[in-house]
Amino acid sequence: MRKIKGRFWIEENGQTLLGEGRVRLLEALLECGSISASAKKLGISYRKAWRLIDELNKAAGEGVVLKSSGGKGGGGTVVTEKGTKLIKEYRELQVRFYNFLDGELANIEENLKS
Template sequence: MEEPIRNLLKEGTFDVNGSLWLESGGKRFFGPGPVELLERIAETGSIKQAAKAMGMSYKKAWDLINNLNSMGVRPFVVTSTGGEKGGGSSISEEARQMIAYHRQLRERFRQFLEQESSHLK
């Protein structure tokens, strides 16, 4: 029978930790940063304001958006130009579904991390 992992470690507090994102072709494309950007675009109606609120450059925000839009069957971010309010941006239903999926995935991941950390107590 294997010795409990906790018995292999010095006194102290140990936790299992990690970060979670989706990849395609070995390249990250959907994780906490893109999720926050999409949520802020939904709140503000503006890519520029969303990026500013995150302390992110406008170019970086557009790079993330272009990458996200290239991964979906339909664009995650939809822009409009002109009009009374001068245009703006919104997120698609597909983006909302991806955000919801990522939240659920993060919750399952958090539970996994807690369970694994309990073996170290």
């Protein structure tokens, strides 16, 4: 079975703003509620997760993820409405992207038959 593979991400001035890894991190944050648990789930370091969140918040111009420090009551992480919307829009774009690739593969296969 033939398959076209591809990846996409959104950049600004050569810097990644949003891609699969950052979206997966946002989804893990929604599920786990903490940076530490999310990083562990994704197999990345806490430091890397923190850096990705910080970069995403700065790029968005407003909070996509809100963090509270640990302590007696414990810390936590909340994905904002904007963050949830980014996840949804990215996943919808991903579906359209893969549908496009499937259509292009169908065109290529048709040309191979002729």
